[in-house]
Amino acid sequence: MKNKITLTVSIVSILLWIGSISVFLYYFLKGKTIESDDKRTAVVLNNSEKDLVLREMRTLLLSVNGIVKGLGEENYPQAEEWAKKAGMGLVYSIEVQERTIIAKLPIEMKELGLSTHRDFDHLAGTIAQKQPIPVILKELGQLTSKCIVCHNMYKVK
Ligand code: HEC
Known part of the structure; x- marks a missing residue:
């Protein structure tokens, strides 16, 4: 009897x-x-979390713009600097503020977001090596496809 209770x-x-x-x-x-x-x-965030995500997004667009402008002038250091600004360094710089947001994002979205930042660092390396501009633009094209994929799947509410 006692054994049965223990088992249950x-x-x-x-x-x-x-x-x-x-x-x-x-x-x-x-x-x-x-x-x-x-x-x-739709990812449900409070107002300040939403502001932070959208601000990060505007930084990404600013970077893409800076990279394209830099490449247009064959100004590699400028393009590289803009690529780095959207790399993993950006993630670490807002890590503390983003802590509450991270838990609210679906796992695929987190992965997609992080891989986009890693791609910016990789792109900065490609630019630093002064690869031909078509090679750099091809990589930028692949990178920006991730912006499109994520925007098609998610929004903020
Ligand atoms: C992991 C997902 C994800 C990736 C990757 C991503 N975004 Fe976003 N982005 C979002 C979400 C979610 C929103 C909010 C959209 C909404 O609510 O309609 C957004 C909004 C934006 C906005 C609007 C900002 C505002 O102030 O309203 C811009 C600009 C933007 N993204 C640029 C980019 C660029 C450029 C890239 C790629 C280099 C990128 N995003 C990659 C998820 C992503």
Whole structure:
């Protein structure tokens, strides 16, 4: 009898444990999101979090603009500097403020975002090597495809 109770208690604890882990994993992978009317996934952020994300986005556009302008003038150092500004350094510089946001983003969005920043660092390297401009533009084209992919999938609410 005593053994049976112990067994039942153990099974219940294990089930509860599995349940908690599943709930944690579900939210970790899904983030804080809702479906939106335009079929994109909307990430639910508060106002200051939204401001921070959009400010980061405007920095990305500024960088793309600076890179293209720099390349147009064959000013490699200028193009490289703009590429670096959107690299992983940008992520580290706002890491603390972004902590609450990170938990609300779906995992694929986080991965896509980080890989875009890594691509900017890679691009800065390609520019530093003074590769031919078509080679650099091809890489920039691949990088900016990620902007499009993410914008097609997600929005902020
Ligand atoms: C991981 C996802 C992701 C990637 C990658 C991404 N963006 Fe965004 N971006 C967003 C989201 C989400 C919004 C908000 C869109 C909305 O709510 O409609 C946004 C908005 C913007 C905005 C509008 C900012 C504002 O003030 O309203 C600009 C500009 C922008 N992105 C530029 C870029 C550029 C340039 C790139 C690539 C170099 C890029 N983004 C890559 C997710 C992403």
